[in-house]
Amino acid sequence: MADSPNDGVKSVARVFDLLELIADAGGDVTLSELSTMAELPLPTIHRLLRTLVSLGYARQLANRRYALGPRLVRLGEVANRQFGHLAKPQLKTLVDRLGETANLATIDGDQVIYVSQAPSPHAMRMFTEVGRRSSLHTTSVGKAILATLDDETVREIVARTGLPKSTEFSIDSVERLLDDLRLSRERGYAIDDNEQEIGVRCYAMAVPGAPVPTAVSVSGPVARVDEAFAERAIPVLRETVLDISTAISS
Template structure:
């Protein structure tokens, strides 16, 4: 259940509680499932959903389940742009120090979406378009975010999305993924070992204490992004992540 804010407007808090519950279930939920997940009375949930549907912030599907509505897309896109603008100076600091491309990504449903990038000056570099969506299980940022989730939730996500293996190095089973996530939790960062693209390695780390799950990464060719590179990159990722978290939580 959403935490109530002192002095908050109860009806607004309830609306966002409903939206977050729909999001937490993977995007589609029945009225009874919502009622089981919150202390709100069923008539209140139904009234809030009718209002959200009429405004376009929720949809009622033919199977009578509810999902997030299309008007939320515009809000999310604008929020992502603002987050990218806020983070860009820190990403550029990563590039200046380490010499490789830096990215910021957020969790969006069962995928990551890249919201900002500072490219390397090298002609041969990792390139990811801002706005691109990617799987969680075979990207550095995605695995960093999955490591912050319980194993049961990780299993539910990959059950919904499947586990495509774009390269011979990609993780293809839930068991192998959970083993990898245990290692990430232990060391505090993830590595994409050519799992998205052969010849590209990525070091990534979750940004702590952010309103939306966020990760920062640095990527480049395996010839330059070596284990020695990683020893320099990890402290920088931690420092930059902390600075981005401060900016995201300001005000």
């Protein structure tokens, strides 16, 4: 009997589930780990992985673990550009209302990648190139993203990356980071206060309902981005992330 159309749909869904599981596991897993996580028989997992490996969307490492493949890089880069383009109007409105640089960033492996930006009109402003990758724990967008994750996942990320310091003010212990993230969850936004770059302060919020953990930040020199600025910026930032969330889902 020929396979039904539903069988094909089910296989496609399983393939994407496997890619998501590999990504969630930090980028590489064993066959048995995938079988347990996906709750599928080993032969089924192995058949799907063989197809992914042959197409370049997965690869088998020398230690027989499976990792995401290089062909996904191009898809991710194009998707990030499109996502950044989608949010550009909201970022520009944020700059028009607050006068400081606005950024959109997503998680990329164990780092944050900036996918869109609207620059401040000021001569002295924050420069962050689209495509730049930074540590999650030193940036406001990174901490806003980490705040959406549970503590165990945060610990796993830190175990892989460590906590390299960008400045003397960067968080350098996992307990301090978890305390900072708890505070971020309570108040609804994250702060980078001279932690990524001396003289720069940033406020960020996660975008609800984003397909991957995503955050928006507003950044500028500490002389302008002070507590009075924060009082104006936080409500506007909240409107912005909701507008982007709506644009994504529409």
